Amino acid sequence: MPAPTSDRLAELDAFLVELNAAAAGAILPLFRADHGLIDKGGAKGFDPVTEADKGAERAIRQLIAERYPEHGVIGEEYGEDRPDAEWVWVLDPVDGTRAFIAGLPLWCTLIGLRHEGRPVLGSIGQSYLGELYIGHAGGSRLISRGVSRPLKVRPCPRLTDAIIATTDPEMCFTGAELGAWTQVRAAARLARLGCDAYAYAMVAAGTMDMVIEAGLQSWDIEAAIPVVEGAGGLVTDWRGQPVGDHGGQIAIAGDRACLEEALVALRRSAL
Missing domain, CATH: 3.40.190.80 (D-Maltodextrin-Binding Protein; domain 2)
Structure with a gap:
């Protein structure tokens, strides 16, 4: 199947911004607050999850179901739903839960999108700092405080x-x-x-x-x-x-x- 068109990517890119806003709405009220910590690790060792993790993934999944009901979803907190679909969203609502519960603003919301099994669009969101990093084949950019600028790695050959x-x-x-x-x-x-x-x-x-x-x-x-x-x-x-x-x-x-x-x-x- 051919790669998604630039118009299709632009549509999904805009939706990705909406998904990050929904996740932030669920996460930020719980950061440095009563976040409902649960240890799901048991005998395997400490493995924290909070209401922020679960609430953000629920919010993301709800928007996807409303806008793109034919899309699949794979998420850390709520598992798989049609993982073999043409389009599949891959979610980690709070990557860095240990940082989150320690009050450190190094956690991120990770939202990726596969097309025919290949990652084609993704974002790394740090909503407490007001930063959203988005990328696809057309390039990557940082959206911060209403301003967008392109991202570019730096040379470091050694x-x-x-x-x-x-x-x-x-x-x-x-x-x-x-x-x-x-x-x-x-x-x-x-x-x-x-x-x-x-x-x-x-x-x-x-x-x-x-x-x-x-x-x-x-x-x-x-x-x-x-x-x-x-x-x-x-x-x-x-x-x-x-x-x-x-x-x-x-x-x-x-x-x-x-x-x-x-x-x-x-x-x-x-x-």
Whole structure:
């Protein structure tokens, strides 16, 4: 099936802005407030979910059902609905719930859209800061305080000059993966931890150079792929191959040369 037309993407892009506004309406009243924390991890360890997570996904799903009832949805909180549809929305209403419950404005709302299984449109929204990063094949942009500006990754051909990030090495990486991360971190200029998906947006914005993660679900990464790629960056697995719709081990970079340096270490632990 051919790629979506520019007019169709523009229509869905505008709808994506509406979805983010609906999510923000459910999330912001609960940030730094009584958010109804529940630990859904049980014996597996702490895995928080809040009323913000659930309320935002409900709001997003309701709008999709009203406007595009033929579309499918995959969401972290409420599962799958027609995941094999031509168009499928992939949702993480609050990526970075640990940051959210700690009162840190590094959580994001991730909304992606697949067409025939391929990510074609996505957004990374940080509504407390008033920032919405949107991307597709036509390019990426930041909408903030009523102003829109294009996003572009920055050149950084050497890993020794790179600012890199991951969420939490001890939580995200196995033993072999942790060794690969440690090697990449030792080579980089600066590493930041705990930024979750906000770091993906910073690569697209040209303030960071690379993010390395593992153990991701589809809703953790799919929304970011069009944003990063639309800004001129790359999203691959640890072998340097396309991510597809399965999540897993992820490398996000603004410069291919820098990514290739990191992949020398990452490939040794690639699944």
